[in-house]
Amino acid sequence: xxxxxxxxxxxxxxxxxxxxxxxxxxxxxxxxxxxxxxxxxxxxxxxxxxxxxxxxxxxxxxxxxxxxxxxxxxxxxxxxxxxxxxxxxxxxxxxxxxxxxxxxxxxxxxxxxxxxxxxxxxxxxxxxxxxxxxxxxxxxxxxxxxxxxxxxxxxxxxxxxxxxxxxxxxxxxxxxxxxxxxxxxxxxxxxxxxxxxxxxxxxxxxxxxxxxxxxxxxxxxxxxxxxxxxxxxxxxxxxxxxxxxxxxxxxxxxxxxxxxxxxxxxxxxxxxxxxxxxxxxxxxxxxxxxxxxxxxxxxxxxxxxxxxxxxxxxxxxxxxxxxxxxxxxxxxxxxxxxxxxxxxxxxxxxxxxxxxxxxxxxxxxxxxxxxxxxxxxxxxxxxxxxxxxxxxxxxxxxxxxxxxxxxxxxxxx
Amino acid sequence: xxxxxxxxxxxxxxxxxxxxxxxxxxxxxxxxxxxxxxxxxxxxxxxxxxxxxxxxxxxxxxxxxxxxxxxxxxxxxxxxxxxxxxxxxxxxxxxxxxxxxxxxxxxxx
Numbered sequence: 001x002x003x004x005x006x007x008x009x010x011x012x013x014x015x016x017x018x019x020x021x022x023x024x025x026x027x028x029x030x031x032x033x034x035x036x037x038x039x040x041x042x043x044x045x046x047x048x049x050x051x052x053x054x055x056x057x058x059x060x061x062x063x064x065x066x067x068x069x070x071x072x073x074x075x076x077x078x079x080x081x082x083x084x085x086x087x088x089x090x091x092x093x094x095x096x097x098x099x100x101x102x103x104x105x106x107x108x109x110x111x112x113x114x115x116x117x118x119x120x121x122x123x124x125x126x127x128x129x130x131x132x133x134x135x136x137x138x139x140x141x142x143x144x145x146x147x148x149x150x151x152x153x154x155x156x157x158x159x160x161x162x163x164x165x166x167x168x169x170x171x172x173x174x175x176x177x178x179x180x181x182x183x184x185x186x187x188x189x190x191x192x193x194x195x196x197x198x199x200x201x202x203x204x205x206x207x208x209x210x211x212x213x214x215x216x217x218x219x220x221x222x223x224x225x226x227x228x229x230x231x232x233x234x235x236x237x238x239x240x241x242x243x244x245x246x247x248x249x250x251x252x253x254x255x256x257x258x259x260x261x262x263x264x265x266x267x268x269x270x271x272x273x274x275x276x277x278x279x280x281x282x283x284x285x286x287x288x289x290x291x292x293x294x295x296x297x298x299x300x301x302x303x304x305x306x307x308x309x310x311x312x313x314x315x316x317x318x319x320x321x322x323x324x325x326x327x328x329x330x331x332x333x334x335x336x337x338x339x340x341x342x343x344x345x346x347x348x349x350x351x352x353x354x355x356x357x358x359x360x361x362x363x364x365x366x367x368x369x370x371x372x373x374x375x376x377x378x379x380x381x382x383x384x385x386x387x388x389x390x391x392x393x394x395x396x397x398x399x400x401x402x403x404x405x406x407x408x409x410x411x412x413x
Numbered sequence: 414x415x416x417x418x419x420x421x422x423x424x425x426x427x428x429x430x431x432x433x434x435x436x437x438x439x440x441x442x443x444x445x446x447x448x449x450x451x452x453x454x455x456x457x458x459x460x461x462x463x464x465x466x467x468x469x470x471x472x473x474x475x476x477x478x479x480x481x482x483x484x485x486x487x488x489x490x491x492x493x494x495x496x497x498x499x500x501x502x503x504x505x506x507x508x509x510x511x512x513x514x515x516x517x518x519x520x521x522x
Contacts, residue, residue: 239459250455298432301461301484308428341455397455398448 019190020065023198029226030058030198032380033218034233035205035241037061038070039181040358040365041233042188042199043373044380049195051374052381057197058227059189060220062204066185069235072303072335073366074258074280074292075181076271078115080135080142080173082127082408085391086344087138092388093371094175100370104187108179109285113270115176116150120165120276127407128171141174156267161319165276176271178282178290184369208244208355215245215354231356231380233372236301236336238359245352249359250397251338254295255302256363257309259332261324263287275409277316288330291317295337295363305332337362342402343409347376347392348385356380357394363409419470420477420493433467436478436497463489465501 008014032048034041037059048054061067077097079090101108119125128144135142146169151159153172160166189199200222207219208230217226232241236253268283278294293313296306310332317324339362340346346360358376361368375386385393391403416424435458440449458464461484468491469476478497480490492501 240461243460248452248456249459250457251459252457253459253461299435299464299466299483300486302486304486338459398451400451 019186020193020199023200026058026200026203026220026222026225027198031056031227032229032231033057033225033227034059034231035218036068036232036234036237037065037185037189037199037201038068038233038235039066039185039188039369040070040235040361040372040376041231042066042185042192043369044231044233044358044376045192045197045199045373046188046195047373047377048381049192049197052377054377054381055196057192058225059192059197059199060203060205060218061199061201062221064201065189065199066182069335069337069361069365070185070369071182072258072333073181074282074290075178075284075366076115076273076280076282077110077177077179077367078173078271079140079175079367080115080117080131080171080408082131082134082405083344083391083403084134084138085403086405086408087134087140089371089375089388089392090367091138091140092374093368094177096370096374097177097179100184100187104183104191106183106187106190108183108187110177110179111285112175112177113282114153115173115271116153116273117171117173118150118167118272118274118276119169119171120161120167120274122168124275125168128169131171131408135173143172145170145172154268154270154272156323157272157320158322161277162322165319178271178284180285181366184366188369188373205241205244208241210245210352213353215352229354229356229380231358231376233358233376235359235361235365236338238338238357245355247350247352247355247394249346249394250341251346251360253299253301253336254297254339255300255304255334256292256295256337257305257332257334258290258292259305259310259313259329260284260291261289262328262330264289264327272320274316274320277319279313279316279320281317289317289324289327295339296334301336303334303336305334339363341397343405344403345392346394347372347389348379348394349383350394360392364405417468417479417488418491419468419473419475420491421475422470422473425470429470429472431469431471433469433476436465436467436501465497 045059079094081087119128132142132144150170204221209217215230271282273280281291340360375389378386417427418424468479478492481488
């Protein structure tokens, strides 16, 4: 028995350290204010404190830590993107994921599974070859594989998909992984908290003060704060915050739904994505099948979920895995996705001095959490875009220089 | 919103319709600046509110306009498309301004 455990057992006091300290009230001024205590906001706070020595930081959250899209995604991590900008960016993220559990001293259940993007048509197969070549050029392990390889890797799949959408091949991305999404927010939050960052939950931003073209402060439901720098990392609420400062962007909001089945014994090791069938699925450490589909078809700012979605997704799941017919769906939910026309994010400095944006994360934000924290903290600290995010700047639209990532979106939207 | 009242076909399930985005005024391409044009091409009003939107009844290929609250997902009114040219009543606090020069100005996507 370790000595520490013996001493703890025989001791009179059994302290139970909290995950986070709960700061009493807002100070009157901070060096940086981050709006949104999801994975992205907390990661930025963590790296600001750890790598840039900026610790007088407040993270404001109108709900609770990780209660937005950080806790609503389907936890897939991959870097098999289509554009050079995207591949480099997400591959750096994948690298950062590897030692996060050790960094945080918290088990993220990071599990490398391999990731198949199935192709059911010749044109999809062509995109897979294209992605494989771009990926390999940047040292990312991706291969275009044939139907026999898919069948061998996952014998339980119906390779004919009931006859109407036979699988021709796939893009196989070996480093594809899943992780426990809540723990990511908690790990970054605790790490930031230990370094002096204040996380204020139930604190909603109601206005942003601007004087002479630069940010001077933030109004919240808990009072006003002075600050020269504001980072906005609020996912589906981005347009509402941008309206406070009068910035226009192409961001529009659609809900994205997901669902999980009851737990079943482990049978699905890899992550399976089918763009044509609008399905992505993996099996969690608990045995649940975590499933998602494409966006809801029209703008909506509501996290309701629908029967249409469950019926449609289940039908497509049964095309690939007919034996799941008796398995029940346990939960379904939705999150608000801030979509962009080119399926790439909008990040970095903005025309308003001191206002930084980490937005446009649509349906692809979870995997990027570490690299967003890293690059946005650098951008906030130096007031200059990090080289990795130059392709994602807000002014690319006025220059018609889009970063077209739609071909790498997990399902056709 | 599960039923949408089409001005031509009456109440139909929403799965029969396609969403076409917000009704917007196109600036005159001959006279507007580059900034105005890229703003029109890309930028959107992303915040929730009462918005006029293009909808299409797929089975009959009929385009029309719906006034919808995008926060509550409630359709307040549906109108035939020719009402756009005539000028729509104000929505979301800001008045709808029909194009001054009589150009159609807006098109179904």
